[in-house]
Amino acid sequence: MNITRHTAVAGNASKGGKSKLWRKIKRNKELYLIILPVIIYYLLFHYKPMYGIIIAFQDFSPRRGVSGSPFVGFDNFMTFFNSIYFGRVLRNTLTISLSTLLFGFPAPIILALLINELRGKVFSRTVQTITYMPHFISMVVMCAMIREFVKSDGFITEILVNLFSYSGKDLLSKANAFTPIYVISNIWQGVGWGSIVYLAALTGIDTQLYEAAKVDGAGRWKQTLHITIPCLMPTIIIMFIMRMGQVMSVGYEKIILLYNEGIFEKADVISTYVYRMGLLQRQYSFSTAVGLFNSIINFALVILANRISKKLNETSLW
Amino acid sequence: MIKKTAKVRNKIRRSRGEQIFNVFNIFLLSMLLLACLYPFWYVICASFSKSSLFMAHSGMLFKPVGFSTKAYEKVFENSMLWRGYANTIFYVVAGTAINIIMTVLGAYFLSRKDVPGKKAVMVFIIFTMYFSGGMIPGFLNIQDLGLYNTRWALLLPPAISTFNLIIMRTAMMSIDASLEESARLDGANHFTILFRLMMPLTRATVAVLVLYYGVAHWNSWFPAMLYLEDKAKEPLQIVLRQILIINDMSDMSVGEDKEMISETIKHATILVSTLPILCLYPFLQKYFTKGMMVGALKG
Numbered sequence: 001m002n003i004t005r006h007t008a009v010a011g012n013a014s015k016g017g018k019s020k021l022w023r024k025i026k027r028n029k030e031l032y033l034i035i036l037p038v039i040i041y042y043l044l045f046h047y048k049p050m051y052g053i054i055i056a057f058q059d060f061s062p063r064r065g066v067s068g069s070p071f072v073g074f075d076n077f078m079t080f081f082n083s084i085y086f087g088r089v090l091r092n093t094l095t096i097s098l099s100t101l102l103f104g105f106p107a108p109i110i111l112a113l114l115i116n117e118l119r120g121k122v123f124s125r126t127v128q129t130i131t132y133m134p135h136f137i138s139m140v141v142m143c144a145m146i147r148e149f150v151k152s153d154g155f156i157t158e159i160l161v162n163l164f165s166y167s168g169k170d171l172l173s174k175a176n177a178f179t180p181i182y183v184i185s186n187i188w189q190g191v192g193w194g195s196i197v198y199l200a201a202l203t204g205i206d207t208q209l210y211e212a213a214k215v216d217g218a219g220r221w222k223q224t225l226h227i228t229i230p231c232l233m234p235t236i237i238i239m240f241i242m243r244m245g246q247v248m249s250v251g252y253e254k255i256i257l258l259y260n261e262g263i264f265e266k267a268d269v270i271s272t273y274v275y276r277m278g279l280l281q282r283q284y285s286f287s288t289a290v291g292l293f294n295s296i297i298n299f300a301l302v303i304l305a306n307r308i309s310k311k312l313n314e315t316s317l318w
Numbered sequence: 319m320i321k322k323t324a325k326v327r328n329k330i331r332r333s334r335g336e337q338i339f340n341v342f343n344i345f346l347l348s349m350l351l352l353a354c355l356y357p358f359w360y361v362i363c364a365s366f367s368k369s370s371l372f373m374a375h376s377g378m379l380f381k382p383v384g385f386s387t388k389a390y391e392k393v394f395e396n397s398m399l400w401r402g403y404a405n406t407i408f409y410v411v412a413g414t415a416i417n418i419i420m421t422v423l424g425a426y427f428l429s430r431k432d433v434p435g436k437k438a439v440m441v442f443i444i445f446t447m448y449f450s451g452g453m454i455p456g457f458l459n460i461q462d463l464g465l466y467n468t469r470w471a472l473l474l475p476p477a478i479s480t481f482n483l484i485i486m487r488t489a490m491m492s493i494d495a496s497l498e499e500s501a502r503l504d505g506a507n508h509f510t511i512l513f514r515l516m517m518p519l520t521r522a523t524v525a526v527l528v529l530y531y532g533v534a535h536w537n538s539w540f541p542a543m544l545y546l547e548d549k550a551k552e553p554l555q556i557v558l559r560q561i562l563i564i565n566d567m568s569d570m571s572v573g574e575d576k577e578m579i580s581e582t583i584k585h586a587t588i589l590v591s592t593l594p595i596l597c598l599y600p601f602l603q604k605y606f607t608k609g610m611m612v613g614a615l616k617g
Contacts, residue, residue, distance in 0.1 A: 021434055028433050030508040031426075035439060038424040038478065042443060045475050049451025049459045062458070111350075114343055127347050129600060130354050136595045138537040140555045141588050144562030145357060148584065153376035155360060188353065196606070220336060253540050257563055271453070278454040279544065291452030299449050 056289035069285075076289035085273060093269040093294075097250045099183045105243060107187050108194030109236060113224065115195065116202050128199075131192025143257035146185050147172060172258065175266035182254070201235040202228065237309050244305035248298045270294045358596075365389055365585035372582055389579060389586035399587070401550065402557035409553055410535040413473045417531040418524065420477045425486035426512045431495070447480045460545055471545035472553070476534070482527050489523035490516055526605050536595065554591060561587050 025032075051066075056076055058069040080086055111131065118124040137145070149156040150171035160166040171177045209227050218226065252271035259267035270290060278287030360379050364372060368384030375383050393399065427433070428440060451459070456475070465471040493516065501511050517524065539555035546552055560566045562584055599606075 024432065025434050028430070028508070031430060031433055032435075034423050034508060034512070035427040038420060038427070039439070039442070041420060041474075041477050042446060044463065045459070045477070046446040046450065048462075049455040050449070052451050052455025052458055055455065055458075062461075114347060117339070117343055118347070119340070123344070123347075127351060129603065130351050132603065132606075133358075133596065133599070134354055136533070136599050137592055138539070138555055138558070140537075140539050140558045140562065141592055144558070144584065144588060145361065147563070149357065149360075155376075155378045158377035191350075192354070220339070256540075257559070274453050279457060284454050284458065288452060288454045291454060295449060295452055302448055 053288060053292055055285050056292045058285055060285040060288075062284070072285075076286045077293065079286060080290050080293065085268075088265065089268055089270045089273045092266060093248060093250060093271075095266075096179055096182055096255075096269060097247050099179055100186055100250065101243060101247065103183050104186050104190065105240065107191045109198055109232070111191050112195040112198035112202060113228065115199060116228070117220065117224075128192065128195075131195070133192070134189045135193035137189070139251075139253050140257060142185070142189060143254060146181065146258065150177075150181060172260065173262055175263040178259070178263050178267045182258070186251075186254075197235060197239065198232060201232055205231045241302065241305045241309055244301050246298070247301050248294050361585045361588050365582060365589050367582055369579040369582045386582070389582035390590075392579065392583050393586045393590050398549075398557050398560075399554070399590070402552055402554035403591075405552060406536060406554040409469075409472055409538075410532050412469075413476070413535040414528055414531045416473055416477050417479070417482075418528060421479075421483050421486050421527060422512070422517065422524070424478060424483050425490050426508075426516060428483075428487045429490035443480055443483065457544060466545055467547045467551075469551055472535075472538070472541055475541065476538075479531070479534070482530055486520070486523060486527060489520045493519050522605075529602055529605055533595075558587065558591055 054066055055069065057071055057073060058066070059072050059075075060066070060069045115124050115127055118127070134142075148154055151157060152168055152170045154171075157166070157168060157171055160171075161168045171181060205228065209231075210223055213223050213227055249271060250269050252269065252275060255267060255269060255272050256275065259272070271294065274287045274291045274294070277283045277290065363379040363382045366382040366385055366387065366389075367375075367379070368382075368386045369388065371383040424443070428436060428443075430436065450456070460466055460471055460475065465474065497515060497519075498511055501515055506514070537555065539553070539559060542553050542556045543559075546556070565580070567580055567583065
């Protein structure tokens with residue numbers, strides 16, 4: 001076997017590059033067997049649905065299938081852009097998502113910094129263990145708890161009644177309360193969990209930097225400002241870029257579990273609209289078009305965020 | 319002399335500022351702890367309350383109003399809930415097994431050096447992180463593949479999380495190449511190296527991924543809602559949604575005081591379904607933390 005391979009190489013000296021490649025492929029032939037199921041998986045469950053996007057440009061009916069349905073160009077998109085729902089779902093998606101980003105993104109960073117400033121080991125362990133806890137509640141249970149707590153006689157409603165003399169209706173029946181409920185519960189559930197990454201990054205900072213700063217007379221505030229935060233910056237930027245890719249895809253699972261028709265005006269987002277139109281009303285082509293519009297904006301946002309950070313900081317995902 | 323007093327004053331002022339900050343910090347974090355713990359305490363109190371008293375009550379609870387375990391009796395009688403539990407355990411075990419096998423296969427290929435076509439495969443896989451067909455084409459695809467209303471619909475589509483695949487690949491790349499070289503000299507092929515060498519050496523990362531995938535299967539409800547019609551195949555989260563969100567307790571023999579008891583039943587259900595995870599997680603915590611760090615490395 002070995003001998004034949006050597007002679008083959010010697011014989012093909014003129015086409016050396018090609019035979020070298022061939023030899024590499026042959027040597028790794030089991031590797032291609034190993035990756036085969038993975039390729040098939042991605043083709044079947046990720047790329048095949050991408051082919052299905054074609055139906056956004058069709059008047060699709062399941063009976064005729066993708067190959068038999070007539071093309072209608074951008075009609076589905078036009079219908080969406082001209083519908084009264086376009087402004088509403090776009091505005092809600094951006095409002096909910098940007099508020100989550102604005103308040104939810106800094107929260108774990110602040111928590112990590114506060115935990116980092118704690119001098120007692122036991123207390124800091126306790127804070128970590130307990131703030132991670134809400135992360136382990138499933139979405140369904142989480143939403144059930146929210147619904148119970150903000151009912152007209154729920155304890156959160158009651159607190160608001162006492163503190164701000166709120167009139168005491170079910171908070172989930174008030175459209176304006178939806179975004180705050182969504183954002184605050186998100187922070188409640190994710191702040192501890194999100195802080196892990198930053199705490200890990202904090203332990204990686206060279207203690208010599210702090211000692212040097214102390215010698216120069218920097219207090220704890222100055223140390224945080226000039227050492228801790230700059231050292232955290234690469235992690236923060238990476239997390240931010242990854243987060244940007246989800247700006248348009250707010251957690252529809254949570255919204256579907258929380259909202260009701262009375263507050264669609266503020267709670268309905270693009271993905272819940274896609275769900276209702278597509279899966280409940282079976283308007284396959286139309287909702288695929290809406291979903292595609294969403295994905296494209298998302299994709300553009302990640303690329304944009306990555307560009308910006310590359311310019312500013314040399315840190316980027318790719 | 320002047321210099322010295324200035325220095326002393328400065329030091330005192332700084333330490334006072336620090337003290338104030340410390341007190342403020344501890345206070346703030348304690349409030350956060352309360353905010354994280356109280357909802358659980360409320361649910362516990364509500365579930366053990368007498369339903370008639372609980373219905374009349376509003377606002378915060380610091381201890382159960384009255385005491386009754388009736389809600390728990392009703393919950394334990396509910397066969398749908400237990401069937402959901404059993405189904406979820408099946409989905410978690412079978413699903414996670416598929417996840418780990420597929421992820422390890424992919425990660426092994428992508429972590430090898432000098433393999434023609436590796437870069438192309440990498441791009442092929444990463445692209446799916448940023449772009450997808452979306453909800454409707456995904457749904458039609460499941461129907462098209464004949465997976466609708468089968469258990470496979472919950473097991474196969476999430477077979478690989480690309481993010482976890484990259485974590486696994488990073489772990490495998492950090493294994494010393496000379497180990498593999500010597501195994502190859504001893505005549506080992508790729509399968510042997512993967513299962514006899516790589517898997518044992520990266521078992522900490524594998525453990526982390528088992529946890530990530532396992533929790534994802536445990537919490538998943540949306541695919542089950544889309545792809546399953548058959549009640550017998552429903553996972554726990556769907557049953558929970560039925561009871562907790564849609565308020566449908568027709569499967570329970572709630573009986574005459576239906577209105578009364580349903581509120582305490584909800585709280586008991588929350589506890590029964592969440593307690594196992596909450597009890598387990600302090601033991602798993604160190605793995606989770608480790609996993610987050612491995613993940614952060616990737617960036």
